[in-house]
Amino acid sequence: MLKKKIIVLGVTGGIAVYKVADLASKLTQSGADVHVVMTKSATEFVTPTTFEALTGNTVVTEMFGPRASHDIAHIKLADAADLMVIAPATANIIAKFATGIADDMLTSVVLATRAPVIVCPAMHHNMYTNPATVENLETLKKRGFTIIPAAHGRLASGALGYGRLPDTAIMMGTIEMTLGQNGDFKGKKIVVTAGGTQEAIDPVRFISNRSSGKMGYAVAEAARDRGAQVTLITAPTALPDPVGVNIVKIKSVVQLRDEVVKATQKADVLVMSAAGADFIPKNTAAQKIKKSDAGLALELVKAPDILSEIKDGKFIKVGFKAETQNLVDNAREKLYKTNLDLIVANDVTKEGSGFGTDTNEVTIISKDGKPEALPLMTKREVADQILDRVVKLLK
Ligand SMILES: Cc1cc2nc3c(=O)[nH]c(=O)nc-3n(C[C@H](O)[C@H](O)[C@H](O)COP(=O)(O)O)c2cc1C
Numbered sequence: 055m056l057k058k059k060i061i062v063l064g065v066t067g068g069i070a071v072y073k074v075a076d077l078a079s080k081l082t083q084s085g086a087d088v089h090v091v092m093t094k095s096a097t098e099f100v101t102p103t104t105f106e107a108l109t110g111n112t113v114v115t116e117m118f119g120p121r122a123s124h125d126i127a128h129i130k131l132a133d134a135a136d137l138m139v140i141a142p143a144t145a146n147i148i149a150k151f152a153t154g155i156a157d158d159m160l161t162s163v164v165l166a167t168r169a170p171v172i173v174c175p176a177m178h179h180n181m182y183t184n185p186a187t188v189e190n191l192e193t194l195k196k197r198g199f200t201i202i203p204a205a206h207g208r209l210a211s212g213a214l215g216y217g218r219l220p221d222t223a224i225m226m227g228t229i230e231m232t233l234g235q236n237g238d239f240k241g242k243k244i245v246v247t248a249g250g251t252q253e254a255i256d257p258v259r260f261i262s263n264r265s266s267g268k269m270g271y272a273v274a275e276a277a278r279d280r281g282a283q284v285t286l287i288t289a290p291t292a293l294p295d296p297v298g299v300n301i302v303k304i305k306s307v308v309q310l311r312d313e314v315v316k317a318t319q320k321a322d323v324l325v326m327s328a329a330g331a332d333f334i335p336k337n338t339a340a341q342k343i344k345k346s347d348a349g350l351a352l353e354l355v356k357a358p359d360i361l362s363e364i365k366d367g368k369f370i371k372v373g374f375k376a377e378t379q380n381l382v383d384n385a386r387e388k389l390y391k392t393n394l395d396l397i398v399a400n401d402v403t404k405e406g407s408g409f410g411t412d413t414n415e416v417t418i419i420s421k422d423g424k425p426e427a428l429p430l431m432t433k434r435e436v437a438d439q440i441l442d443r444v445v446k447l448l449k
Pocket residue numbers: 065066067068069070093094095096143144145146147176177178181
């Protein structure tokens with residue numbers, strides 16, 4: 055998504071400048087061509103050398119001075135940018151953007167560009183909540199700037215409050231989402247499920263499975279970055295909440311079923327990557343079951359079969375099948391039985407595939423029953439492969 059995108063990163067004079075070196079590095083590692091423009095104050099905190107080394111591009115700090123060509127640098131940068139991100143954004147630069155001041159390179163580029171601009175404020179709590187800053191941010195929002203709200207926590211002054219620079223992951227997610235907002239899923243509503251459900255035995259114990267949720271989260275993020283409106287229904291996972299996605303947290307397979315039925319009423323696509331329980335305890339004890347020499351026999355009953363319950367829904371349905379044997383035959387049977395449009399089958403015993411890994415080796419089977427074996431790739435790449443097929447079905 056970020057490959058070959060030209061990103062102009064505006065860096066201003068706040069204490070959080072050092073954290074933005076990480077953002078510059080991550081953007082560059084993702085394949086973006088990052089051009090940093092620093093205000094004079096920003097160079098008091100970190101030298102341009104840091105950003106030049108991280109991005110491989112010359113950092114611009116001056117409006118005037120010797121030039122390599124007759125290009126007008128601020129217009130050239132403004133025109134070339136696919137996206138601008140200002141991090142950290144000081145109270146001062148926010149005020150300048152709001153009033154249209156163009157007295158240095160960064161303010162001039164922002165005024166001249168027609169690319170989307172993301173502003174990441176970072177400052178002391180009192181500056182952030184000052185009505186001047188609040189109103190300036192409102193003005194920018196009305197003009198179409200994206201503002202990532204400052205986070206809460208310990209500030210450089212030692213005080214607690216709102217004013218921290220948003221985490222790099224949140225800035226990265228917002229950048230990817232903004233770049234993809236006019237993608238091939240624009241206007242489409244997609245419901246994605248993720249994670250392994252937890253079925254309570256008593257108030258402290260549950261039965262679950264090894265699903266990490268990584269595949270579902272990758273599908274949710276990939277769909278978001280192609281312009282979809284995404285609802286992610288997720289069982290408990292160790293993963294951070296993706297930005298720009300409507301998140302519904304569930305625990306049990308019954309809750310998963312209820313939320314899927316609700317969310318798919320208005321959906322165009324459902325991708326069922328959650329590992330819902332197949333068997334659930336017949337009864338859940340109200341109190342913690344005591345340890346006993348006699349052991350414990352649990353009676354399990356069949357869990358609701360979500361895909362069967364929604365098999366007549368008028369939306370594209372994508373299922374997953376994790377198997378340890380007879381992969382393709384079992385997956386094909388599920389595809390037809392539950393009226394799926396696609397099924398993604400993976401042999402969880404394979405190296406680098408299945409639960410918890412960042413990669414997956416899958417076989418995709420469509421309604422014609424023909425299996426398409428894909429090589430080992432990242433879960434994000436698998437997600438895009440699935441969405442490439444879904445977008446064709448939507449047409
Ligand atoms: C040590 C130090 C830390 C500062 N941290 C911040 C900050 O986090 N946020 C902010 O808005 N201003 C901060 N300032 C004030 C700005 O540097 C000042 O308003 C400056 O004029 C901003 O210039 P610029 O917006 O052109 O980069 C800080 C100043 C100093 C000396």
